[in-house]
Amino acid sequence: MDTNKLIALMPELAAFKIVVDEGSFTAAAKKLGVTPSALSKQLSKLEHTLSTKLLERTTRKLVITESGKGIYNQCSALLEATKQIVEFTSSEHEIPSGSLTVAAPKAFLSIVLQPLVKPFLDKYPDIELKLKASDGEIDLISEGIDIVFRLTEKPSEGQVLKLMGKVSLTLCASPNYLANRGIPIHPNDLTKHDCLYLGETATDHIWDFEKGDENHTIAVKGRYAVNHSQMRLRGVLDDLGIGIFPDFVIKQALADGSVTQVLSDWTIRGNYHGDIALQYAQTKFMPARLRVFIDYVEEHLAKYTVN
Template identity: 70%
Template sequence: METNKLIALMPDLAVFIVVVDEGSYTAAAKKLNVTPSALSKQISRLETALSVKLLERTTRKLMISESGKRIYTQCTTMFDAAKKAIEISHSEPIVPAGMITVAAPKAFLSIVLQPLVTPFLTQYPDIQLKLKARDGEIDILKEGIDVVFRLTEKPSEDLVLKQIGKVDLMLCASPDYLALRGMPSTPLDLVDHDCLYLGETSTDNIWEFEQQQTRHRVTVSGRYAVNHSQMRLNGVKDNLGIGIFPDFVIKDALQQGSVIRVLPTWTIRGNYHGDIALQYAPTKFMPARLRAFIDYITANFNL
């Protein structure tokens, strides 16, 4: 018998067990809170599907046929296995275990998440963690990703959102570069400076600035473009120009004085600005491993 047909028969097989155990359609109907005629139709349907007579009704009682007895034995074995499966799901402790696949922007992954990996895996020895460095848009269902981190002002509306922080974009340059070329006083001054940008698209050298009601879109240029944040920061430290970075990338360099913030009173709009969004697909029954990861990140995230 085909699997889909077998699955369709499961409710009728379960009803057959109850009718036999109760000894009559009336008693079985009362137990299942349905009408006797509805149960009779289910048994008739089952007999037709199996091509065998299961029950004989006499004037006094309901009799089970020899074929019905053999089928009843197999049905009760199936029914007992189903009850056992439910008992296991209710009684056994749910231990976080299995694979979790996480995607995040490259710089965020290496600087912010990486320090949390070893403590998390130490605390949960039955979990395996697969990290993917991914910038840009991600279809987590298509790519088999459990959790995605986005740095954005517009989180995906189709996914569950947990906001765990905020990130700002900042400009910086080395002290030597600024001593030689001067400190820009407005975003428009950047056209006279060497600027380091990603070089990924034809528009990522167009930087957007906002200060109260004033907005500027500035097309910058420079001799060095690279879509790796640490390499771009090294270029800034080597006096190659002014770079734009998420704040967590340049925090240590600012504290050490190897770079100086440029135009600090201006807000920079663009990719990797806004909420730090932890997102995952909606689910009614979240796996214990995923819950453990989300709770751990939420409790230990510090940026």
């Protein structure tokens, strides 16, 4: 295929990616400023040119085909390369401006990053900051994410990594609860207590403890489960039982005595434990907005974390 035909394909490939991202022709057409029928014709033309079916259209939804998935990934890479061209010009001028999208686990976003938003935006008035709360896996390229924070012992490979500190899991309860029910002195004692867990999966009531060479896996139970750390903390404060939290969630409650740490000599293994890993895609030209955000967070993060 000659160069002119390849260039002509680029808008259609970009349109295809947006249709997949938005999940419908109507939503994608609104984003692109065209009619759904015009967009549908554009995609049909692309399918004809490529001699392959990209989308299965039904009255309810669009389903991407196997061929479409491969082409979608190539479109994502193409748009990322285009983005880097734009970033090259931005890095030349060194002006922190433009849109920056940051993803992080919900509790970390709310408690640690949210207080930094206003002062950061005040300092850099030409930056638009978009935050995405996500406790699941993040694909930087396909989801259009510039920076992701992960709380993990195993950061993703193939991405630039900056370690911003560490986070550990802490077991705690209210003083009233412990006065009424007793203080556990061994992980096995938790089977006699009400425990608050996430309730997201069939196994998140199973807690792992280790101390030296000793390991214990305990199946806890309780009358209240919620997959929101601040609501779970509220349950602990209301004397509903013992809960596990990332240390930044309960730092203040521990300091003011409204909760008491238990089994402090044991290490708890689980999600949101390990390094605070800031990661972003490999790029030759780091835009100024990305650089200043990383520097700003690194400077201000220490007071929210326990190292």
